[in-house]
Amino acid sequence: MSAPLRLGIAGLGTVGTGVVKIVQKHVDLLAARSGRPIAITAVSARDRMKNRDADLSGYAWETDAMALATRGDVDVYVELIGGESGIARDSIEAALRAGKDVVTANKALLAVHGQELAALAESLGRVIRFEAAVAGGIPVIKTMTESLAGNGINRVMGVMNGTCNYILTRMESAGLPYETVFEEARQLGYLEADPTLDVGGIDASHKLAILSSIAFGTKVDFNGVEIEGIERVSIDDIRRAADMGYKIKLLGVAQMTARGLEQRMSPCLVPADSPLGQLQGGTNMVVVEGDSVGQIVLRGAGAGEGPTASAVMSDIVEVARGVRLPVFGQPASTLRDAQPARTAVPAAYYMRMELQDKPGALAKVAAVLGDSGISIDRMRQYGHADDDRVPVLIVTHKTTPDAIDHAIEALPRTGVLTGEPVELRIEEV
Ligand code: NAP
Ligand code: HSE
Numbered sequence: 550m551s552a553p554l555r556l557g558i559a560g561l562g563t564v565g566t567g568v569v570k571i572v573q574k575h576v577d578l579l580a581a582r583s584g585r586p587i588a589i590t591a592v593s594a595r596d597r598m599k600n601r602d603a604d605l606s607g608y609a610w611e612t613d614a615m616a617l618a619t620r621g622d623v624d625v626y627v628e629l630i631g632g633e634s635g636i637a638r639d640s641i642e643a644a645l646r647a648g649k650d651v652v653t654a655n656k657a658l659l660a661v662h663g664q665e666l667a668a669l670a671e672s673l674g675r676v677i678r679f680e681a682a683v684a685g686g687i688p689v690i691k692t693m694t695e696s697l698a699g700n701g702i703n704r705v706m707g708v709m710n711g712t713c714n715y716i717l718t719r720m721e722s723a724g725l726p727y728e729t730v731f732e733e734a735r736q737l738g739y740l741e742a743d744p745t746l747d748v749g750g751i752d753a754s755h756k757l758a759i760l761s762s763i764a765f766g767t768k769v770d771f772n773g774v775e776i777e778g779i780e781r782v783s784i785d786d787i788r789r790a791a792d793m794g795y796k797i798k799l800l801g802v803a804q805m806t807a808r809g810l811e812q813r814m815s816p817c818l819v820p821a822d823s824p825l826g827q828l829q830g831g832t833n834m835v836v837v838e839g840d841s842v843g844q845i846v847l848r849g850a851g852a853g854e855g856p857t858a859s860a861v862m863s864d865i866v867e868v869a870r871g872v873r874l875p876v877f878g879q880p881a882s883t884l885r886d887a888q889p890a891r892t893a894v895p896a897a898y899y900m901r902m903e904l905q906d907k908p909g910a911l912a913k914v915a916a917v918l919g920d921s922g923i924s925i926d927r928m929r930q931y932g933h934a935d936d937d938r939v940p941v942l943i944v945t946h947k948t949t950p951d952a953i954d955h956a957i958e959a960l961p962r963t964g965v966l967t968g969e970p971v972e973l974r975i976e977e978v
């Protein structure tokens with residue numbers, strides 16, 4: 550058998566500890582599948598005294614990740630620290646320059662600096678692999694770069710933040726408001742240290758930007774993602790959407806159009822009986838549409854020690870096998886500028902508003918929609934209590950985001966609304 554592949558693991562938190570455990574548990578299995586042993590040489594984290602729930606006694610310790618990244622007895626630098634710059638980026642660059650291959654789970658770093666890192670790695674003849682960076686344990690990077698290599702990709706979409714999906718499905722099942730479930734998620738430890746990364750849609754957008762690059766052969770363009778988080782999703786909307794046969798999901802969608810690359814991350818309605826509509830709790834789902842394969846659906850755990858470490862290990866085994874692929878599926882020098890385009894693809898929309906209960910109110914709303922070029926598909930007026938506010942729900946025929954913006958701006962001027970109207974896109978899935 551060949552010489553061992555020697556790992557330096559930087560970051561011994563949830564994911565790093567999980568990787569150490571798999572390497573220790575599956576010594577023989579990994580060697581058999583890789584054609585060579587896989588061995589950890591050295592590890593790094595900030596606090597050497599912390600209890601790690603893993604036996605680290607056989608490994609050298611580096612308090613400085615830069616030192617780990619450049620050690621002579623490390624072949625693969627496994628970056629599991631996190632963060633879009635700082636030590637994660639510096640140590641990866643140092644490792645590449647020192648002749649190491651790199652495995653990382655760091656979606657923030659790749660979404661923001663992926664192009665420069667890919668160019669650097671490829672110019673040095675090194676690989677960077679990142680299966681764990683998108684949708685945790687789901688093998689979506691390998692699927693897109695390898696299994697779907699013969700397809701033009703029409704659209705890629707999915708639920709890629711488990712915390713948001715937990716919050717939305719829990720709001721529905723328990724009938725609880727957003728603020729209560731957000732606090733519950735915090736207590737359960739589901740939220741990132743900066744919760745805006747989750748509920749603000751940023752973490753999921755990092756992942757979408759990475760998938761877009763692979764799907765469309767463009768430079769990863771996180772700044773081109775139109776992002777809206779789940780903060781404004783109310784329990785009322787979740788209930789009303791359910792009445793109309795829909796679920797609300799934080800959905801990422803990327804597609805190449807004649808106008809450019811559309812990437813959007815926003816709360817959307819999807820049919821309740823679709824695979825995306827049925828997705829519960831912290832689970833992730835990625836849907837890819839290829840011109841030959843049609844639609845494929847990948848579903849699984851998007852986070853957590855075991856699933857994420859499983860994805861990191863798949864990359865390590867591929868390096869051990871000698872698999873060497875361009876970082877984003879084609880050489881970085883051939884990736885085109887993304888040319889971001891605001892979403893223009895028409896869709897049906899859900900609109901919810903409260904009207905004053907007086908003659909002509911509904912007619913005024915219908916007139917605004919008509920003036921905006923929006924046709925109504927379905928409408929429901931709900932019964933109301935003693936006050937004179939009437940909840941009204943409208944599902945439109947397909948229309949453009951510009952037409953919806955026009956209507957949302959004009960509706961308050963009718964003088965018949967009692968609050969802000971809500972609109973959510975209904976995505977065809
Ligand atoms: P974590 O639990 O916060 O662990 C981070 C680790 O990095 C800690 O061990 C920490 O050391 C170490 N660290 C921080 N600064 C360091 C430095 N300057 N030098 C060396 N080590 C340093 O994070 P995680 O959840 O394992 O996530 C790691 C990466 O995986 C991130 O990029 C994350 O986005 C990604 N990811 C995570 C998940 C998940 O489910 N957790 C899923 C997909 C992707 P101390 O322990 O001493 O503080
Ligand atoms: N905060 C992320 C999530 C972790 O909830 O999906 C995995 O990337």
